Amino acid sequence: MKRKSHGLAFFLIVMIFGVQTMFAQTRNLMPVPQQVEWQKGKVRVDSSFTVQVKGHPHPRLYKAVGRMIHRLAGRSGLFLPQSFFDPQETICHPNLLVTVKRPAAIQLNEDESYTLTVANSQIQLQAETDLGAMHGLETLLQLLSADTEGYYFPQVKINDAPRFPWRGLLIDACRHFMPMEVIKRNLDGMAAVKLNVLHWHLSEDQGFRVECKTYPRLHQLGSDGNYYTQEQIKEIIAYAADRGIRVIPEFDLPGHATSWLVGYPELASAPGPYKIERNWGVFNPTFNPTIEATYTFLDGFFKEMAALFPDAYIHIGGDENNGKQWNANPQIQLFMKTHHLEDNHALQSYFNNRLLKILTKYGKKMVGWDEILHKDMPTNIVIQSWRGRDSMIKAAQQGYQTILSNGYYIDLIQPTDYHYLNDPAPQDLPVTPDQRSLILGGEATMWAEMVSPETVDSRIWPRTAAIAERLWSAGEVRDVDDMYRRLETVSFHLEELGLTHEKNYDMLLRRLTGNRNISALKTLVDVIEPVRIYNRNRLRKQFAYTPLTRVVDAARPDAAVARKFRKQVDNYVAAKNSNLELEEQIRLQLQLWADNDGNLQPIIDVSPVLFEIRQLSQNLSAVARIGLEALTYRKNPKVRPSNWAQKSLVILEQAAKPQAQTNLMIVSAVKKLAGVGEN
């Protein structure tokens, strides 16, 4: 694949169109293409819309065209017969002509570029491979617009290719099992934002999720019955390949291994028996790297898995081996001495090297978390950086290919812009050009301790669309406000793929209220977020059986209502109270919140699952009342009581503390309005 930086081209376009707003540049496109030349004119779409494919694509493209037409029909209500796309059908003057030179291989560094020209005569989509063509179809769908006359595509010339070749989403199907439809709908979402790697985390302390014919006790005893059959694995791989997505399985070794050892305790570094783990954290059970039985077992295991998973890469985990079982086992200690292995890290590298031989034997390359970086390892492995950017830089400097996940941990409930601005390879990175080329891309990581099939989409989407843009678009594309504007549209369009991030919100609120009126609860939950990082488990110990149906689960990352309010307050304060329209909007919003507790408490009274948010609800209204007072006092400081700031600060500080494992996300803005405390 040609991997030139298109940053300069984009920059030039921004210069040329500099007088226009970002909207005029980016419209609803996400990821932003490398080169966009908007032109005047609209190409109308009606029920006579037709498509033809020419050239030599992989047949997956025909299915993709059918899906695109189906979605176009779904949005527009137009009856489009080509929803059943027949590549044999002769279309004399197709409205959309797709031309592809050759079939793509679903592998790293395949050509994904395309050009798309929307002109009155014809819409032309051209690509080297069907992968590029599929990306172009997604771009075309994002261009669909409407006015009082009907639907149309704006005239435009787009020239596009990804900045990084490895753009992934990790889905942890172990901490909570993720049924087939969860994986499938998220693959559709990935394709819509041009991600191309599903990193499928398939073994953990809490579950082993693949049918293994060689060692059937793995799935029989290690999964609670929740595993993918090999037929299902093949189904997912085919589904992903149809969407241009590679599937990389992760089998986490030698730690995070409890579920393997339930059925095969003789491979552990301490005597069993072992039970599937029901807690969250880092646990002791670890493979014994000093006995040959381990490698015989792993040889048989990876022989089977190498045949099942076609991608060239297999992920072996390698993270968070706490070494306790190794330290406590005299035989292992003796082995280390005999083999001159100075510490556990060296022992793990010994293990990894043995594993690498096995993978190599079966034609696979190794990927692992940054703990596998060690002087004893050859540089033909890929390092996935999670503990810090440093390990990515270090890996590249030492000649390893590397991918970045640090900063893309979407399970940690951080806001979208935090992830968005996390560039794997900014200009000032301390690496040579050669080292820079070793940075393959990145992966968002959906670790699943705190998500169920009902909530997982709301943790992945829409934030992952912004990460997808970071990995696809030029590094210069980093206007946060414009990203948030486009994200709203993208998020809504992702719903047509079956994703539940939006629609399960009301459903969870209905369940919480026993199907009573949800409006008051929604007003509250709209402005709270689950506590960030790993604090949820710290504030209240969580288990594998914790129901993920509580207020903290309905609450969503980067709460949009609160974010918009904070922005309004920023603007209002920056304008020195002069924007009266904005003031009125802020006042109305605060008034709604101030009144909300009175509406919500009667619902809480008869919904025991809501008892835990009594204080939280009171806090929202108390904070809002301070905000209303602050609006008054900003205009008329004289009427402000002398102890008001002090009293308010106490309430605000109290309200800033987590309640029911959530944070109230408007406190900083009200502090700012009130001119008290740190914001």
Add this chain to the structure above:
Amino acid sequence: MKRKSHGLAFFLIVMIFGVQTMFAQTRNLMPVPQQVEWQKGKVRVDSSFTVQVKGHPHPRLYKAVGRMIHRLAGRSGLFLPQSFFDPQETICHPNLLVTVKRPAAIQLNEDESYTLTVANSQIQLQAETDLGAMHGLETLLQLLSADTEGYYFPQVKINDAPRFPWRGLLIDACRHFMPMEVIKRNLDGMAAVKLNVLHWHLSEDQGFRVECKTYPRLHQLGSDGNYYTQEQIKEIIAYAADRGIRVIPEFDLPGHATSWLVGYPELASAPGPYKIERNWGVFNPTFNPTIEATYTFLDGFFKEMAALFPDAYIHIGGDENNGKQWNANPQIQLFMKTHHLEDNHALQSYFNNRLLKILTKYGKKMVGWDEILHKDMPTNIVIQSWRGRDSMIKAAQQGYQTILSNGYYIDLIQPTDYHYLNDPAPQDLPVTPDQRSLILGGEATMWAEMVSPETVDSRIWPRTAAIAERLWSAGEVRDVDDMYRRLETVSFHLEELGLTHEKNYDMLLRRLTGNRNISALKTLVDVIEPVRIYNRNRLRKQFAYTPLTRVVDAARPDAAVARKFRKQVDNYVAAKNSNLELEEQIRLQLQLWADNDGNLQPIIDVSPVLFEIRQLSQNLSAVARIGLEALTYRKNPKVRPSNWAQKSLVILEQAAKPQAQTNLMIVSAVKKLAGVGEN
């Protein structure tokens, strides 16, 4: 299974508690059990809640207990470790003790009875088989209640068993393919309301949906790639069996057969080639019943399918053979003459008898639509009545077992009470007791011309819960208002099984408005229904590729807001305008509608898919304005202009006509208020 009528017992209980409301009797139970004795007292549920299973159930029960605990946790937010249910675990004093005598076979007439006693000392669930126990677990979940102190089960004694042994839902996976998760979540919904047969319609003019290894062109050429692999079929059968549900496949023969003949045109009654049908209706392609090749083919086919589907019954369709190909084929006409087959019906019976021999050879019994009823057929087949109740009665009178679907055609968008009051075997049925016992039950039929995976749940649920009650509960349980009250609760609880009938409504409205504010559109769509029976296709020709994302698709059967309004108006008129509180509610509702068009038209202006509802939106507001005027004139007839009634009637009659293939469901109520026209 013991099939005594529990009607008398229920009647006695109604007598005993006669002074109380229906609510006190039925609470949130659906289907209403045969015997319920409510008692005073509450059994509290907290995180110490435990379950033990004793006796000899099929292991499926352990999974069912785990699912029940998981749902209990999900509703209550309680951390219940037994979500991972381990039958080996010793519980000293379980809160719920389940005792089962023997494992059930998943077959017709298996014992499904249970008794459930909620007492302070312990909750006891006892059943002959795990099927009864699973029904009891669903009943227990429906009992879960809450007050200001927390969650509890009310003390009660329940003795329950189904009235009919065959309680089914037909899902047509052919007209639109229904992916695995659609089938699975609907199986969960079925189990929640104690249905026990999935009738899976697997072949049609528009698609052949099962992988066939003997004749692979069936699925390869007849399905557009949308078919179930045999592994997936097995997965569904196992999933259903885990929920006590039989799976009966339907392979529709000899008509409705286009998709078979695409790959095997030599078996048709007229020369091919054939293409998968994209229109809706009754089509000509029909198997040739006069050539041995047909029976050789069907022998090989049913040999394979008989092994794949374990149930004793296979459905062979048999409906709507229009006979055109037979009439036009001289060789077939000669065959009929030679074999003294007087008409096409006799020829079809010849075919059916040949088919019956094949099914019998492979250990299967035959079910078919009522067209297969013919003097030449033996009585060991089951007749499914769809064209009218008469065929059910006739079948029973002639000694056939029979099931009723006439009156349960949920694809025809009729209101819930219509289906609910449709009793397969009312007291006055002209049959002997022996003949009565041949009536096995009934099936709701989800024909799929006009539903997609996105909308199908909203056509099945919640109405099918009322049909489930008809087939389970005593015939005397027929209070429509109480049914509707309970249906709201049941419908909401069905969401926890992943069903989308509620949550996809807003999603479709978001798509229709391009994610603009949906409130005005919702106000309109809340009071419209898709046109009933087969009128949608008559008003605008529909195709297999018609997007099912338009207003008519978002609109739902038995529109609850309109139904409640009609009821309010009925009550108001019956009370002769004296109920002022009701009058105020009606006025507020009418005012909202009267103002709605002004809010909705700006949305329509920029949403071309909504252009078709411009008139509909105007109609709602016009009708509401007449309603407001009517309220005034009812109180003060003197101010009513002389030509008002006549003018209003013109508007109302106009508004009663379908728009965008939907009906405005408040017109009759406003006519009633206005005292004009027929209501």
